Amino acid sequence: MVTLGNADDSHTNAQHLLDQANSDLSRVNRAELTESATSAYEQANELVDAAQRAMTDQDYLAASNLAAKAAALTSQLPTNR
Numbered sequence: 001m002v003t004l005g006n007a008d009d010s011h012t013n014a015q016h017l018l019d020q021a022n023s024d025l026s027r028v029n030r031a032e033l034t035e036s037a038t039s040a041y042e043q044a045n046e047l048v049d050a051a052q053r054a055m056t057d058q059d060y061l062a063a064s065n066l067a068a069k070a071a072a073l074t075s076q077l078p079t080n081r
Contacts, residue, residue: 007058007060010060010061010064011055011058011060013060013064014051014054014055014060014061014063014064014067015055017051017063017064017067017068017071018048018051018052018055018063018067020067020071021044021047021048021051021067021068021070021071021074022048024070024071024074024075024079025041025044025045025048025070025074027079028041028074028077028078028079029078029079032078033077033078037076037077037078040073040074040076040077041073041074041077043073044070044071044073044074044077045070047066047067047069047070047073048066048067048070050062050066051063051064051066051067051070054066
């Protein structure tokens with residue numbers, strides 16, 4: 001297990017990134033996704049799930065990285081903003 005510096009700050013940062021990724025995913029209109037966009041959406045969901053498992057394991061570095069990757073994928077998808 002690896003954590004960033006202060007565990008409380010690391011947890012807060014990782015949780016913020018995870019919350020943002022979940023929020024971004026919730027704004028995606030899956031009905032409008034192309035096949036490749038659907039694949040990216042599913043990958044982002046898998047990354048969020050992995051980030052949540054990392055949070056449970058208190059591996060905040062992994063959780064942050066996974067959530068950031070999910071957010072990067074989601075930012076390329078059409079949303080219902």
